[in-house]
Amino acid sequence: MWRKPAGDGQTLPPGLVERWKAEQAELRAKMVVAPLPDVPRYVAGADAAFVNPGDGPEGGAGRVVACALVYDRVERRAVEVAHAVRPLEVPYVPTFLSFREGPAVAEAIRKLTHPFGVVCFDGQGYAHPRRCGLAVHLGVTLDVPAIGCGKSRLIGTYDELGDQPGDTSALMHAGEQVGLVLRTKVRTNPVFVSVGHRVDLPSAVRVLQACLTKYRIPEPTRLADIEVAKVKKRVLAGVA
DNA sequence: GCGACAG
DNA sequence: ATCTTGTCGC
Numbered sequence: 001m002w003r004k005p006a007g008d009g010q011t012l013p014p015g016l017v018e019r020w021k022a023e024q025a026e027l028r029a030k031m032v033v034a035p036l037p038d039v040p041r042y043v044a045g046a047d048a049a050f051v052n053p054g055d056g057p058e059g060g061a062g063r064v065v066a067c068a069l070v071y072d073r074v075e076r077r078a079v080e081v082a083h084a085v086r087p088l089e090v091p092y093v094p095t096f097l098s099f100r101e102g103p104a105v106a107e108a109i110r111k112l113t114h115p116f117g118v119v120c121f122d123g124q125g126y127a128h129p130r131r132c133g134l135a136v137h138l139g140v141t142l143d144v145p146a147i148g149c150g151k152s153r154l155i156g157t158y159d160e161l162g163d164q165p166g167d168t169s170a171l172m173h174a175g176e177q178v179g180l181v182l183r184t185k186v187r188t189n190p191v192f193v194s195v196g197h198r199v200d201l202p203s204a205v206r207v208l209q210a211c212l213t214k215y216r217i218p219e220p221t222r223l224a225d226i227e228v229a230k231v232k233k234r235v236l237a238g239v240a
Numbered sequence: 241g242c243g244a245c246a247g
Numbered sequence: 248a249t250c251t252t253g254t255c256g257c
Contacts, residue, residue, distance in 0.1 A: 101247070
């Protein structure tokens, strides 16, 4: 006996996708691309995790756990950490990631009190079908400089790049460069960098390279990933 | 029409 | 992203 594909394949409210597309178009229109004067000392990072992902809309038990932090490049450590937990409203639909984890991530970022020059997101920015990935969506919404740094590709094509840290390849889509594929570590898959808001690609790449240590992912994002895992454990343990 | 598809 | 232990490698 066959079954409908478990996990996704869920029926979304009629017209929701169209409304989402319209919202992405509006946000995309407000995006600003400009170089950053200098690589800021304080770079924020954010990430999200899920509790009972499958229970999405119906189950009611699904939760989105988000964490945002401010990383000090000089002391190489986080100087502030904030988090947020919100109910999981929608399933994951490719190209609409922002609507699933965006609200929680935005709430966590808004809780930060320590100043920062730019936020690094775990996902695409301009390298999106409608040029409105997570980094553009939240960067514009919060009107804060933002960079998209994904661990895998959403759209675009690129020529194979060199195997040395710092080697790059242009990420192309529909005849334009939407981002840069960057090798951050030897014998490791590259990351996908793209503009979010109030930055340009060269600035974004400089910021990321200034935030790299011994890992593939820039420190702000890596530390946020570690923090969000801790918060998730506390949520699972029922700690308030 | 047939894949691909951030986290 | 999440389901999941140990294990091969630097």
